Amino acid sequence: MTSVTTDMAVATKDSPAVKREGRDRRRAFMLLAPGVVWMILFMVLPMLMVIYVSFWTQTTFAVEPTLTTASWERFMSSTTYISAIGTTLRIWVIVLLATLVVGYPVALFIGLFVKNRTVQTALLVACVIPFWTSFLIRVIAWRPMLGTEGAINLILMKLGIIDQPLTFLLFSEFSVLVGMTQIYCVFMVGPITFMIARIDESMIEAARDLGASFWTIFRRIVLPLSMPGVIVGAIFVSVMVLGEFATAASLSGRKVNLLGNIIVSQVGSLKWAFAAVAGVVLTVIITAVITLALRVVDLRKEM
C-alpha cells in the first residue's frame, strides 16, 4: 500500500502538469519583478521616508533627525492649513461632479449613439487633442479667455449683457474649477465610453421591446452597466485633482491654497518636515477616497 502511494508521488513529481505549473509561476515572477522593485525603491521607501521626516525637528533653515511631533502640532492647530484641507476637498468634489456632468453625456454619445467603431475611436482621439500642447499652455490659455479684458467679458459687453467686466472669472476659485474641469474631463470620458461601448446593442433593444422608454433604459440598464467606468474615471480625476497645485498657482492669483500648493511653498522655503506632514495628510486623503470609490462598485466583478 505504502509503496503504491510513493510510486504515485514520484510519478506526479515530474509530470508535465507540474513542470508546466512551475514554468508558469517562474514566468509570472519574472513579469512581476521589475514592477515590484520599482515600487519598493521609488514608492514604498520614499513614503516611509516622508512619514519619518514628518517627525524630524525643523529649524529655520535645516531639519535634524531628532524625533518630535512639533510639525504635526503646528499643522493641526493652524487654521490656514486646516482650511487648505477644506479647500482641497471642496475643489475635488466640485471638479469631480463637473467632469462627470460634462463627461458623461459625451461618453454616452460616443459609446451608445455612434455605431461605427472607427468614428468612435476618432472622437475619443479628438478628446485628447488638447493634450498635444503642454500642461502649462493649456492652463495659461484660460487667462486671455477669462480675464477682465478677456474674450468672454469682451463678448458679453459687446452684446450688451453686462456693462462692467465680470471680475470673478479670473484669479478666483471659479477659474481654478474651470481650468481643472477642462484638463481632467477626458479622464472621465475615456473609461465611461469604454464601458458603455461594451453594452450589447441587443440588450438595449430587448429593454425597448419589453416596453421601457429611453429614460428608463438609461436609468436601469445603461447607467448601472457604466458605473465601473464612472468609478475608474472618478479615481483618475480624484488622484490628479487632490495632488494638484499648478492650476491653482497660475489661475487663482494665490487666492486658492490647496494642499499641493502648501507642499510646494514649504519645500521652496526648505521646511522639509512641514512639507512632509502635508504630504502624509494628502496621501491619507487620497487613499481614503480610492477606498471609498472601490467600495461603491465591485470592480473585480465587472472587469
Place this chain on the structure above:
Amino acid sequence: MLKLNGITRRYGGTAALDGLDFTVPDDTYVSLLGASGSGKTTLLRLIAGFEEPDAGEIVLGGERLDGKPPHRRDIGFVFQNFALFPHLSVQENVAFGLKHRETGAIASGSELTDRVAAALDLVGLTGFGHRGVGEISGGQKQRVALARTLVTEPRLVLLDEPLGALDANLRARMCDELRAIRERLKVSFLHVTGSETEALTMGDMVAVLAQGRIAQAAESTMLFHQPQNPAAARHLNAWNLLAGTVTGGALQTPVGRLPLPRPLADGTPAQLAVRFDQIDVAEPGAVPPGQDHFTARYLTGEFNGPTTLSFFRADDGELIQVVDHMSNPRLPDLEEGKTYALHFSPEAALLYEGAA
C-alpha cells in the same frame, strides 16, 4: 392577426425585402424558413420596430404598427443571444418589462413576485429567481429570455433563431417545450430559422422566405409534399430540381429528355422536381417499366444514422441527392465513380413553369 402588406426594406441599393406580403394567423406557431442573408432577421426587426420599412404597412389586429416605437408595439422578441441584463438576477430580468414598461407598469410588489414566479414555472425554472444570469447554463438563459418576454403578455412573440445557441440535445427538448408553452398561452409565435427540419418540426405553418418575398406559406406537411415553386422546393433541402425547355411534349434537360406530368407548349422553360426519397437507383438498362429515368455517376454516400444520403453527379454537373432509409433499404450496393440509372414514378415529379 398580423398582416404585412408590400413590405420593402433596402440597404444601400439592395433590397433585403422586396414587396413582401405575409399573414400570421392568431394562435398559430409559424416558422419562417430562409437562408442566411435572406432578410429573415430584418423582417423580425421590422415587426418589432427596431427598424422601419422603406415601403409597405404592418398591421396587427387592425392597428398600424409601422412608425410606432418598439416599446409601444406590444410585441415580444426573443433574441438569439438571449440579451439578458447581466447586472440583474433571473427574477429581476423577468420582472423588467412588468416593472419598467411605459404604460401599465406594475407597482405592487406581491403581484410582481407572483407573475414572475408564474412565468418561471411556465418555462420550468421554478426556484431559479435568485440566481445571477452569469450562474446559469445556456439552456436556462434561453428559458429566462423566454419568460422575460412572455410575462409581459405580448400580442405576438418573435423568436430569432432561438435554438441556434443551444446544443443538439437541448434543442430537441426546447422544440417540444416551445410548442407546449405556446399552446398554453394561445398567442402566435413567429419563429425564424435557417434549418428546414426545425421549421417543419416547430411550425403549424411554415413560410419560406426567398428573394425578399414569401415564396410559399403553408401547413408543414403540405409544404413538404407540394412546394408551389422552385424556391420553396430548394429551401426544403429535400427536392432535386432539373431545369430544361419543353420540346416535342417532353422536357429537354441537360440530363436527357424527361416526360411531362402535364402538357406544356413547346419552347416553355420549366423545372421538374423530384424528392430525394422518391428516386430509386438501378443498373443502366434495368429500369423498371413505367418509371422515368436519367443517368448519373455515383459520387459518395453520407451515413446519417437512420438514413443514408447518396450523391450523384449528372452529366451536366448537376448534383442529385437520393435518401435511403435504413429500415426500408431501396438502393443496391453502389460503387463510386460508376454510372447508374436514377428512376422515379411519373406521379412523384412536380412541374414548375419558368426558367431556373
